[in-house]
């Protein structure tokens with residue numbers, strides 16, 4: 022990550038990219054993100070702008086589980102004549118993503134040779150990205166590198182819009198930072214953009230959103246002048262240091278009730294010959310603490326020891 | 337019998353709960369005495385770290401008497417509070433006076449209080465030695481402070497051949513009976529325990545030194561009489577028992593005392 | 601969920617010299633005790649200022665294991681003792697641990713009047729549907745048809761919904777949780793401890809040795825698992841189809857109000873009188 026600024030161009034072209042919707046083909050903009058980020062606002066601003074411009078606009082969105090952090094996407098198509106409301110794979114002119122993995126998920130929808138990818142480096146890791154209950158277990162979040170992304174698309178920007186918005190005092194304005202970025206690749210005039218954004222954001226947040234818009238817009242301009250950066254993709258989200266669960270069992274307190282044995286999700290406990298709870302499959306234990314919580318006799322204490330390579334070396 | 341006179345709770349106050357333990361029970365016989373004994377009850381409770389029962393009859397409770405307040409008007413005893421380091425403190429380890437200093441929540445002692453038999457630590461124990469030692473201490477504690485606990489009234493007992501032993505409203509009737517009998521030349525006296533439990537047995541023996549017979553008038557079938565019989569095995573003890581819901585009159589007591597005096 | 605912060609160690613809050621405790625193997629009361637101590641830990645309550653008052657029964661025995669100011673009182677009366685303590689010492693945090701028999705049978709009146717007064721207290725009623733300690737007699741919460749020593753042909757008395765009772769009597773905070781969900785129970789107790797009035801928390805607990813055995817409810821583990829299938833958080837209640845609803849016990853915070861707190865009201869009245 023570039024230390025000096027929040028912004029990095031993955032693969033910028035120095036020529037400004039403006040899609041001319043006056044051409045017969047409609048312009049396809051795909052906006053994606055996670056519930057609560059403001060995908061729909063971005064698409065509404067864009068749709069309204071295009072409509073005001075006299076284009077035919079079709080917008081289609083899915084935001085069913087939006088409130089619960091699920092995937093949200095919105096297709097916006099505008100031009101002199103638009104038939105289908107959805108953008109087919111490989112047909113998007115612009116893919117604008119409010120979340121990193123969501124952006125990568127939708128990359129195949131972008132036009133391979135001319136498509137523009139603008140992506141917030143914000144990471145929202147879904148719970149199912151980590152199915153192992155073991156603390157520190159690797160998260161199965163997108164692992165693509167900047168090079169891989171850059172090789173795939175013709176023009177790409179990884180922008181830490183969330184951090185920029187945060188610095189402006191309102192994290193929720195990240196979507197408008199991205200709108201600012203988007204404004205540089207579409208044909209509409211700046212005043213039109215500003216008017217529409219102002220009309221759509223909540224009254225109390227007009228100032229911060231205007232600033233956010235300008236920040237996003239300027240950022241692209243700057244990024245276009247910067248050489249592409251190799252390590253531009255966001256650093257892997259810090260995973261917890263790997264831990265090794267260790268069970269401390271107070272034999273004298275255990276009453277052999279077997280609750281821990283039967284309720285351990287990994288089935289790694291048993292009663293030994295003396296009918297005292299014992300960990301028989303330590304490699305399966307995730308350290309979830311269920312046994313500790315449910316033992317009515319306080320006989321189990323789960324310790325999560327840092328997995329220290331130095332210790333192993335010493336042995 | 338609600339709101340009717342009766343004196344049927346003499347053993348209830350002494351043995352009414354589960355477990356073996358001594359009990360302080362005060363039995364005042366007038367409004368003024370209720371006032372004084374209430375103060376004393378608090379004093380004893382604080383001092384000996386024990387509950388105290390104030391036992392008086394319905395008749396006194398629901399009658400009006402002129403009382404000149406004065407003398408002691410407030411509780412004098414102060415409780416002994418725990419002090420010193422927590423580790424060394426045991427809530428039922430007594431000092432020489434057999435009274436352990438009491439822990440106060442918030443002072444950092446974090447002790448346990450239980451109605452189960454417990455050791456000096458306060459935690460439940462059924463160890464025979466521990467239980468014996470700790471229950472024994474409760475008795476020894478009251479024994480040690482009998483000079484403060486005991487209280488009684490003896491009226492014309494020095495030369496009495498018949499001593500009436502009574503408490504509460506029955507004692508007040510007996511007081512007039514004593515005067516009536518003395519007017520007739522009968523040597524009759526009255527012993528009135530103010531502290532009912534532990535029973536002031538030394539004072540009773542002293543008051544009945546010359547008595548040939550004892551009369552116990554009471555509003556029950558013979559509760560106080562049982563205790564007097566136990567205390568004075570070598571003496572004739574007669575009861576005068578009324579369970580009708582009415583108080584005993586001085587005349588009834590005087591008649592019974594006169595009869596007894598004539599028989600001994 | 602995972603955090604590097606040291607996890608709550610229940611042993612820090614126990615009188616270790618009293619352990620192992622006297623409860624039977626698998627008794628749900630142990631989990632309830634953990635949840636209470638965990639809540640106390642998370643709220644950072646000073647144990648010198650914590651008073652735990654319990655009644656008589658297996659539930660009543662729990663106070664002895666807590667490293668705080670503890671009072672094991674008389675059957676049915678922990679709320680009465682606690683009322684006196686909380687009124688005399690508003691600086692203390694007073695928690696009551698009671699059983700279903702203790703709280704609803706012999707102590708039923710103390711409960712409804714404590715709810716009515718709304719004195720700042722937290723009352724944990726450990727409901728195992730039985731008089732566990734005395735060998736398994738029917739209690740006011742024993743489910744119909746269940747076998748107990750005093751209902752050898754199955755209980756035919758309808759049982760109390762303790763939370764509904766407490767709510768109707770005016771308790772400031774009413775909630776229910778099962779011991780199976782120790783962390784959720786901890787959260788509920790925390791909410792109760794923070795409530796400024798009378799907080800009644802029913803803990804659905806298992807008497808494995810007496811009730812479980814008598815009613816063929818399987819091993820301790822099976823009893824714990826059963827809780828999960830029979831209880832349903834109130835939040836999900838409406839999403840459950842009607843035929844299944846009748847067997848559900850709603851859990852979570854079931855009632856909360858802001859009625860004036862009795863102790864504060866009493867002190868304010870005394871201060872007003874003194875000012876005259």
Ligand SMILES: Cc1ncc(C[n+]2csc(CCOP(=O)(O)OP(=O)(O)O)c2C)c(N)n1
Pocket residue numbers: 656657658659660675698699700701702703726728730731732733734739807
């Ligand atoms: C005044 C009085 N009556 C009866 C008893 C006997 N007794 C002890 S525990 C108990 C019932 C306890 O049941 P519960 O409150 O449900 O507690 P659990 O043991 O089930 O946890 C009874 C009736 C007693 N100790 N004191």
Ligand code: SF4
Pocket residue numbers: 266284285286287288289290300305306307308309310311312313323
């Ligand atoms: S912490 Fe306990 S319950 Fe969890 S996996 Fe390990 S042994 Fe099983």
Ligand code: SF4
Pocket residue numbers: 274275276277278279280281282297298315316317318319320321626
């Ligand atoms: S839950 Fe506790 S008491 Fe029961 S078997 Fe496991 S360790 Fe032993």
Ligand code: SF4
Pocket residue numbers: 622623624626627628629658659728732733806807808809810811
């Ligand atoms: S009798 Fe029942 S409630 Fe009591 S300790 Fe045993 S299992 Fe628990």
Ligand SMILES: [Mg+2]
Pocket residue numbers: 657699700701726727728729730731732739
């Ligand atoms: Mg019970």
